[in-house]
Amino acid sequence: MKTIVITGASGYIGRCLVTKLLALGDYRVKVLTRHSQEISSSACLFPNSVEVVIGDLQAPELLTGLFERDCTVINLVYMWGAGIADNVAVTTNLLRLCSAAGVGRIIHCSTAAVVGRVEENDVTEDTVSNPITEYGKTKLAVEEVIRGAQNFCDVAILRPTAVFGIDGAPLKKLASDLAAGKRVTNYLKSCLFGRRRMNLVHVDNVVASLLFFIDYQDKFGAEIFIVSDDDDPSNNFADVEHFLMNRLAIPPYKFPRFLIPLGVLSFILNRLGRNNVNPRCNYSPNKISALGFRRPKSFMSGLEEYAEWWRSTGLRQ
Incomplete structure (x- = not known):
């Protein structure tokens, strides 16, 4: 049974991903919860079959046992309002823990917002990013840190557009x-x-792309993939x-x-x-489709x- 460790699992995409993983039944699921006082709320978010680890990536020395050899890590962490430096620091801590544990693959969920202001109407993974907002700049900086993990494990970076669905924010x-x-x-x-x-994309399609990345047999080599319904x-x-x-x-x-x-x-x-x-901007899903991914x-x-x-x-x- 493949072990999946999810950081940032209490967010919208994370909750939907955990639900799908448990429904499939072929995965051992571990999630990181930041504070011990969240145990009661975490129990509501995650069933007993989910292994909840209490800790904070800002205090990595306390996160013993979260990551395991050859596990797959899904990183959904983003600290709103913390700025570039703190988000980069947390990501660096994450990679140090992953390296020490010998994880097999890191799948980082970023955002298409890293592209920022571009003249092209058709955006691909090769489009040069030009983010203007702190959010876009921070997400792009985190991507660069994540790419460094390819020195010790396989890495894939996902850029979803605006994620909508039941109880989702965009609509x-x-x-x-x-x-x-x-x-x-x-x-x-x-x-x-x-x-x-x-530039909407349904949450089921984002979750499906993460599952596709989990089970993909070849190496990604820190490649970037857009997932969209554009x-x-x-x-x-x-x-x-x-x-x-x-x-x-x-x-x-x-x-x-x-x-x-x-x-x-x-x-x-x-x-x-x-x-x-x-x-007029469209984010092309052609690259991930070329790998064989099909949106459900x-x-x-x-x-x-x-x-x-x-x-x-x-x-x-």
Whole structure:
């Protein structure tokens, strides 16, 4: 039975990954929990079959027994608001522990946000990154540290786009705004955003890519892979908004949308200091697909699932 150690497992992707690993039943799962006072909440997050290790990567000397020889490590750790130096320090501690234990593979979950501001409409793993925000810069710096782990084990780096799904964050603001009934505000926003690419990817597809990386037989050699649903033409604001309005029984706008040129939106995003100011930007999933990875959930079925969850949980009211 393959041992999987997950750091940052209490986050959205981590919880979904643990659930899937346990459902498959072919893996021994260990997770890192930062503080002992979280034991009770961790018990709610993770079933008894999950081995919970109490500790903190900021105090690596106390993390004995977390990593094991030939195990696979899934790194989902990110310290919000901590800045580049602290995140790099924690990642360095992680790699020292992994090296000492003799782990077999590290799969690091980064983000497509490391790409930042680029002129290309079609972004690939070879696109030169130009992050503007602290988040993007920090994530890119952590990637560089992770790549150094290839000196002692195999390494793969995953860059998902905006991860959505049941209880996920990216669509909550849009769905909430639509449900709140602020018709004028929503209409103006719809005119402004228009066909702006949403760059959404369903959490099931991200989890499936991590599972694919866990069981992949060849070496990755610190290669980077984008996982996205951007090859679906409906992955844009206007189509997603229209779909949610239809499924949530929200009446259409009284007037047709007056779509503002995307160049104007790009100018506004630039002035607001956003990381990605190209509303036509697509992140290509072709590289990971070429390895044989197949996404289990289509973009539209993911939206359907999300809308049904929204209705059934009473959030529509």
